[in-house]
Amino acid sequence: MGLRKRYRLRGVGTAVRHITAVDDVSIQMSVGETVAVVGESGCGKSTLAKLITQLETPDAGEMVFDRRPVRVRTRRERLAFSRNVQMVFQDPYGSLTPHFRVGTLVAEPLRIHRLETRPRLVSRVAEVLESVGLDAEIAKRFPHELSGGQRQRVSIARASATRPQLIVCDEPVSALDVSVRSQIVNLLLDLQRDLGLSYLFISHDLALVDHIADVVCVMYLGRIVEQAPAREFFAAPxxxxxxxxxxxxxxxxxxxxxxxxxxxxxxxxxxxxxxxxxxxxxxxxxxxxxxxxxxxxxxxxxxxxxxxxxxxxxxxxxxxxxxx
Ligand SMILES: Nc1ncnc2c1ncn2[C@@H]1O[C@H](COP(=O)(O)OP(=O)(O)OP(=O)(O)O)[C@@H](O)[C@H]1O
Ligand code: SF4
Ligand SMILES: [Mg+2]
Known part of the structure; x- marks a missing residue:
């Protein structure tokens, strides 16, 4: 609620400028809902995503989750939060540690959150991979041995492994080949149905937003300038x-x-x-x-x-x- 983030820009010489990337933004979400955030490049979408997932600390405002203000000052608090709120990034290659095998990458959230015993870990990783449409055999491979679509499936497997309530998706298909985009979108919709997930979905693609969103938020220079049920937004903005x-x-x-x-x-x-x-x-x-x-x-x-x-x-x- 009322999230604000200002960045300090280093100019030439001693000049210091600030940029308000997110300015007093409040978004309410319901369980199982997809809220899309749209707006042109630089309007603050990714900064908002980082504030919501606590990857950035707001200068003002706070995130309320499950009716309680979010606190991530201790490792324990951060773990409790990240189990329920996960993020999928635009560039799956950048978000997967390259020298870890897929099996290790998918096991990591299960291990950190102690959701599986050691003897069960391998079979649970296979189940999670299967849930995102990947063969268990892929666990032995490294990220660079996968296609872009497979890598994004691995990112989604990591994000959904803890069965979170909310996944923030920052342009999750825009870096992918057009031919695999709809497969990944359908996967996200299937997971939403099966796990009751909520999505905050950032996209430039209004046709895609029209297809998947329940609510649309339009950002302009750090602010939300319009928020509406998707059907109404597209019919009468x-x-x-x-x-x-x-x-x-x-x-x-x-x-x-x-x-x-x-x-x-x-x-x-x-x-x-x-x-x-x-x-x-x-x-x-x-x-x-x-x-x-x-x-x-x-x-x-x-x-x-x-x-x-x-x-x-x-x-x-x-x-x-x-x-x-
Ligand atoms: N760490 C940072 N330091 C300084 N400025 C930043 C930082 N991160 C973002 N900004 C600035 O904040 C503004 C919002 O950036 P942000 O990445 O949130 O935009 P965006 O809407 O996600 O854009 P895009 O659609 O291109 O991904 C931009 O002007 C950007 O240059
Ligand atoms: S008409 Fe609306 S959007 Fe346009 S400048 Fe006035 S207040 Fe802003
Ligand atoms: Mg961005």
Missing amino acids: RHPYSRALIASSPVPDPRRRSPAPAVLGAVELGVAPAGCRFRKRCPLAVAICAENDPPLHAVAAGHLVACHRGNEFGVPTAFPEQSV
């Missing part, structure tokens, strides 16, 4: 930035593509202007947008938007022309 994202993305059903005026110019990373942070690129900005930062507010049940004009844009075909 409210924030001009969301509308531009959807309009520029290949959505499978063209009837669901909403017309939207083009966004102006490129984002200046880490630099949020006064007022609405999107206003310099927003074709619909009006005077108040420069004066007040619009709060994230409810426009319908479960549908939040941070836009002064968010109430005007409920119907896909009713997107008005720029008024100023």
Whole structure:
């Protein structure tokens, strides 16, 4: 709740700049739900993922899990947390220690969390590998002896071995060959069904998000600017930035593509202007947008938007022309 993370940037000479990668972000999730986080490069998605998984410490705010604030100050607390909250990264090769065999890599979480006795470990590793569609024989291989898809299956096996409640997936298929992407997505959906997992799913691919998400959160310059049930988000996005994202993305059903005026110019990373942070690129900005930062507010049940004009844009075909 209210997560914030600021990084110090080292400039040329003695100049010190800061960048607020995540700025007052709160996301609530229910059991078995997939919440997708979308937004352009540098908007803070991976930083948010690291804050949620406690790989980074927030400057403000706290993570509440199972109705309790998360504390990971001791090894014991960190272990208890990581058993329930795991992460799958974009680059499976980078996230697997190269000189360990697959069997050792998959056994590691079971061993660390003491979920299996030593005599049972080998057969349990075989079961976990099987659950992600891999032959037990693969346990003898090293990560570099696997295909990209197989490596990502091993990462997913490691993440799901402890039967966590939440897996944060940071672009888990975008580094993979197109031909194996849908296999990995189907695997994640199967595991979700079998283990009752919740996913926080970061992706640039709106067609994929449309396929798997229950809820969509749109991030812009560190903030969530829109959050809505997926069906409603794609049918009637409210924030001009969301509308531009959807309009520029290949959505499978063209009837669901909403017309939207083009966004102006490129984002200046880490630099949020006064007022609405999107206003310099927003074709619909009006005077108040420069004066007040619009709060994230409810426009319908479960549908939040941070836009002064968010109430005007409920119907896909009713997107008005720029008024100023
Ligand atoms: N360790 C760090 N030190 C300094 N700045 C950082 C650090 N990590 C991230 N940033 C900055 O914070 C901002 C958000 O980065 P982040 O990686 O969270 O973006 P992202 O939305 O995941 O982007 P992408 O889609 O390209 O993966 C960026 O401007 C980035 O340069
Ligand atoms: S508040 Fe104003 S500038 Fe910001 S998105 Fe809405 S219309 Fe555009
Ligand atoms: Mg990222």
